[in-house]
Structures are given as structure tokens and as C-alpha cells.
Amino acid sequence: MRRVRANPGEGALLRGEILRVAEELLAETGTEQALTLRAVAARAGVSTPSVYLHFSGKEALIEAVCLRAWDELAESMRLARADDPFARLARRGQAYARFALAHPTQYRVLLMRPADHRAAQACFDLMLETVRDCVEAGVLTGEPEKLATRMWAAIHGCVSLLIAQPGFPWPEEIDDFVTNVVRMAGFGTAVAERLPRRGVLPTPRLGPALDAACRTLTDHDR
Amino acid sequence: MRRVRANPGEGALLRGEILRVAEELLAETGTEQALTLRAVAARAGVSTPSVYLHFSGKEALIEAVCLRAWDELAESMRLARADDPFARLARRGQAYARFALAHPTQYRVLLMRPADHRAAQACFDLMLETVRDCVEAGVLTGEPEKLATRMWAAIHGCVSLLIAQPGFPWPEEIDDFVTNVVRMAGFGTAVAERLPRRGVLPTPRLGPALDAACRTLTDHDR
DNA sequence: TGTACATCAGTGAACGCGCGTTCACTGATGTAC
DNA sequence: TGTACATCAGTGAACGCGCGTTCACTGATGTAC
Numbered sequence: 001m002r003r004v005r006a007n008p009g010e011g012a013l014l015r016g017e018i019l020r021v022a023e024e025l026l027a028e029t030g031t032e033q034a035l036t037l038r039a040v041a042a043r044a045g046v047s048t049p050s051v052y053l054h055f056s057g058k059e060a061l062i063e064a065v066c067l068r069a070w071d072e073l074a075e076s077m078r079l080a081r082a083d084d085p086f087a088r089l090a091r092r093g094q095a096y097a098r099f100a101l102a103h104p105t106q107y108r109v110l111l112m113r114p115a116d117h118r119a120a121q122a123c124f125d126l127m128l129e130t131v132r133d134c135v136e137a138g139v140l141t142g143e144p145e146k147l148a149t150r151m152w153a154a155i156h157g158c159v160s161l162l163i164a165q166p167g168f169p170w171p172e173e174i175d176d177f178v179t180n181v182v183r184m185a186g187f188g189t190a191v192a193e194r195l196p197r198r199g200v201l202p203t204p205r206l207g208p209a210l211d212a213a214c215r216t217l218t219d220h221d222r
Numbered sequence: 223m224r225r226v227r228a229n230p231g232e233g234a235l236l237r238g239e240i241l242r243v244a245e246e247l248l249a250e251t252g253t254e255q256a257l258t259l260r261a262v263a264a265r266a267g268v269s270t271p272s273v274y275l276h277f278s279g280k281e282a283l284i285e286a287v288c289l290r291a292w293d294e295l296a297e298s299m300r301l302a303r304a305d306d307p308f309a310r311l312a313r314r315g316q317a318y319a320r321f322a323l324a325h326p327t328q329y330r331v332l333l334m335r336p337a338d339h340r341a342a343q344a345c346f347d348l349m350l351e352t353v354r355d356c357v358e359a360g361v362l363t364g365e366p367e368k369l370a371t372r373m374w375a376a377i378h379g380c381v382s383l384l385i386a387q388p389g390f391p392w393p394e395e396i397d398d399f400v401t402n403v404v405r406m407a408g409f410g411t412a413v414a415e416r417l418p419r420r421g422v423l424p425t426p427r428l429g430p431a432l433d434a435a436c437r438t439l440t441d442h443d444r
Numbered sequence: 445t446g447t448a449c450a451t452c453a454g455t456g457a458a459c460g461c462g463c464g465t466t467c468a469c470t471g472a473t474g475t476a477c
Numbered sequence: 478t479g480t481a482c483a484t485c486a487g488t489g490a491a492c493g494c495g496c497g498t499t500c501a502c503t504g505a506t507g508t509a510c
Contacts, residue, residue: 001406005504006506008453009452011454014453033255046454047454049395114388120390121390149392150380150402150406152379153383157375157382160378161333165336170341171368177371179373184376184406228486228487229485231485236486236487258462260462271487275486280465
């Protein structure tokens with residue numbers, strides 16, 4: 001249980017172990033308040049004051065954990081690739097959602113705290129970059145910043161509801177949900193952008209014209 | 223500063239005052255952990271043990287605060303009316319978003335905690351009911367449960383990002399954002415529902431056919 | 445090659461704090477006779 | 478109409494707990510001479 005002391009020059013090894021254990025405990029306890037330095041030190045097999053050898057305090061430890069989580073999230077999105085820009089957009093959205101659902105507590109802590117701007121920005125930029133590819137390829141129309149923001153909001157809303165309301169009777173499979181949210185964001189934004197802006201929304205009629213448009217959207221791929 | 227003691231029979235007055243003060247403090251401090259019984263009692267002008275005359279403990283107090291917040295949220299949605307079902311859907315979505323942005327902390331606590339099922343359900347049912355009206359009127363197509371869930375997720379994602387990432391450079395006005403999210407959810411879901419389900423998303427071509435569809439959507443209202 | 449010393453990676457005990465909660469009490473108001 | 482008593486709406490002081498943090502220390506490893 002007790003950790004063997006590191007040799008001179010290898011003191012930084014404990015830092016990595018503390019980070020690992022802190023992430024583990026965060027996932028188990030669910031909140032950053034339940035994450036105590038005493039528990040972290042105990043699980044790392046070390047005395048409590050040892051944490052101060054590598055982090056200036058509790059706040060610094062949590063910040064380091066969050067930074068690492070953001071990096072992992074960005075990396076999982078970076079790994080999602082596809083030649084087709086729209087498919088890449090969907091894959092990256094799904095990678096985001098999968099990471100969130102796989103690390104629910106970390107995701108919640110990530111987005112509950114006032115975000116570290118650079119880390120969140122890096123993550124958003126991956127989304128934005130792919131949306132830009134779609135716009136350039138003529139697959140989406142509109143301002144990439146707005147498109148990417150709405151898409152991020154939609155996916156975030158989906159996973160954060162799934163995390164926070166696990167008892168709620170969700171009407172469809174998670175994968176389908178995410179797929180549809182991505183499609184919805186992509187197509188719906190394009191449609192919404194072309195409608196006139198006004199105070200009261202008009203009642204739209206979905207009929208033959210929309211059916212025809214959907215056929216066109218599909219035909220390309222047959 | 224010190225509260226005058228209630229007359230016999232009016233002891234329950236303090237209960238209401240404690241709830242009010244607790245909500246106030248929750249909005250100021252931002253987290254449920256920062257909400258202490260001592261602070262609540264002090265602001266109510268009463269000694270700490272007095273809280274126990276009306277609530278069995280801290281947990282019960284927070285639960286009562288949350289229940290009240292859910293009720294307020296549902297009420298604000300109930301007040302958003304319009305004859306046209308699609309306009310009603312948009313108005314209710316906007317009411318939801320406005321409540322969330324006006325009470326950011328309460329909203330976060332609301333959706334962070336494992337939700338009280340009945341309260342959340344009542345709120346969701348208002349959404350579902352309006353979506354059903356839209357489907358019956360031929361304005362939306364698809365299963366109302368799925369449509370409503372996606373719409374809720376989209377709006378929730380929008381407001382929770384706005385709350386959690388206030389420093390993030392949002393590319394558009396909040397009202398426009400919400401309006402577009404509602405449109406996006408409405409139109410996009412309809413489009414997505416009509417596309418064939420497959421593992422990899424196809425690249426859609428937005429062109430003349432979609433433009434024609436958008437004209438049709440708009441024509442109805444001219 | 446031996447030894448004094450420096451450094452490095454920790455430890456043990458303690459401090460002070462604020463918290464939720466308990467418990468014996470108080471004192472004004474109402475009520476039975 | 479007076480008085481003993483019950484009830485109701487609280488209070489003050491204290492308990493025990495777990496937490497973040499500090500501080501003087503230890504003892505193995507490396508190094509200069």
C-alpha cells in the first residue's frame with residue numbers, strides 16, 4: 001500500500017501518479033468537493049503533505065486534472081478522421097460525445113468550472129476547422145463560427161442531459177441520438193439561415209418541396 | 223437584523239423566508255456546497271438551529287429549493303402562449319432559455335443534481351405537448367418524444383454553455399442564438415428523419431432543391 | 445578508498461477553521477378553570 | 478377576573494468531524510575532498 005520512495009532525480013514520478021489517482025477519485029466521487037487531498041495521498045500510498053511537493057494546493061491540483069482532461073478530449077477528437085468533410089464533422093462530434101459519456105464526472109467538472117480559455121478554445125477550434133471544410137466544400141452554408149457554436153451546443157446539450165438525468169426515459173439509442181443531433185445541426189442550421197429573421201416564428205409547412213430537397217441530399221451519395 | 227418572532231400559528235412564515243433566502247444565497251455563491259445553514263439562518267435574521275424547525279436538514283432544504291425552481295421554470299413555460307403551434311414551441315423554448323439565463327446558478331444546480339423525476343417530467347411534458355400539437359398540425363413530422371427530447375437537448379446545450387463559458391466569444395446575440403436553435407431543432411430534425419439511417423453520414427449537397435424547400439416553408443406565412 | 449556533508453523525497457503531528465447537528469433551555473402567547 | 482399551565486417559536490452553547498495547510502523532522506542517496 002505504501003509507495004516506495006523515488007530515487008533522487010525521479011521525484012516527478014509521484015506527480016504523475018497523483019494526477020492519475022486524482023482523476024480516478026474524481027470519477028468515483030463525482031464532485032470536486034468530494035476530492036480531498038487526504039484521499040488522493042492515501043490512494044497514492046503517500047502522506048498528505050507530499051502532495052504539496054508537486055502542487056501548490058488543492059486548487060492547483062484540480063486545475064491540472066482539468067487541463068489533462070481537456071487535452072484528452074481534444075486528442076480523441078483529433079483521432080477521429082474521415083476524408084469526407086461532413087463525415088469528419090459527424091465523427092468528431094461523436095468522438096466528443098463518446099468521451100463525455102465515457103468520463104461523465106470529468107466532463108461535468110470540465111464544463112462546470114469557469115473554463116480555462118485556451119484549453120476550451122483548442123477543442124472548439126477542431127470543430128470549427130471541420131465546419132470550415134464543410135463550408136468550403138459547399139456542404140454547409142453560413143458563417144462557420146455560428147455553425148460550429150450551434151453544433152457544439154447541440155452535442156453538449158445531448159450528453160450533459162444524458163449525464164445529469166440518467167433516469168429520464170430517453171426515446172432512442174445514444175448513438176442514433178448523436179447522429180441525429182449532428183444531422184439536425186447540419187441541415188437545420190442551413191435551413192434556419194435561409195429563413196427571414198423575425199420576432200415571431202412562422203408556421204412552416206413540411207411537404208413535397210422538403211421531400212424533394214431530402215431526395216437531393218441523399219441522391220449525391222447513391 | 224434579527225427577525226421578530228412569529229405569533230403562535232404563524233410559525234410556517236419562517237419556512238418561506240428561509241426558502242427565499244436560500245435561493246438568494248445560492249444565486250450569489252454559485253454552488254450548493256457554499257450554501258451553509260449558518261449563512262441562511264444569519265441572513266434570515268434567525269439562529270442556526272431554527273432551520274431545523276422547518277427542514278429536517280441541509281439536504282431537505284436544498285431539495286425544497288430545487289423543487290421550487292423547477293416549478294418556477296415550468297410556470298414560466300406555461301405562461302408562454304401563442305395560437306400557432308410552431309410559434310408556441312419557439313416561445314416555450316425561449317421561456318426555458320430565458321429562465322435559465324436569468325437564474326444561472328439555480329439552473330446549474332437543477333441539472334447537476336440527480337433530478338427529481340416528477341418535476342423534470344412536468345417540465346418536459348410541456349415541451350412534448352407543444353411538439354405533439356405541431357405534429358398533429360402537420361408542421362413537424364416524426365415521433366414527438368424524439369423531437370421533444372432533441373429540442374430540449376439543443377436548448378439546454380445552448381444555455382448551459384452560455385452559463386458555464388461566459389468568457390467564450392459567442393458569435394451571435396443570445397436571442398438570435400435561441401431562435402436559431404429552435405428553428406434548427408424543428409427543421410433539422412424533420413430533414414434528418416427523412417434521410418436513410420446508415421453508419422457513415424453521407425455528404426449532403428445543399429443546393430437549388432433546399433432553396434426551393436425553404437421558399438415553401440416561408441411562403442405559407444406571406 | 446573513506447568520510448563528512450549536501451541534497452532530495454518524503455513523514456508525523458499538529459493547528460485552526462467552519463461545518464452540520466444536538467440538546468437543554470427560554471419566554472411570550474394562548475387557554476382551562 | 479385571576480392564575481396555573483400548555484404550547485409554540487424559537488435560542489445559546491457545545492460536540493465532533495474532516496478538511497487544507499504548516500512545520501520541524503528523517504533517512505536514504507549522491508558527491509566533494
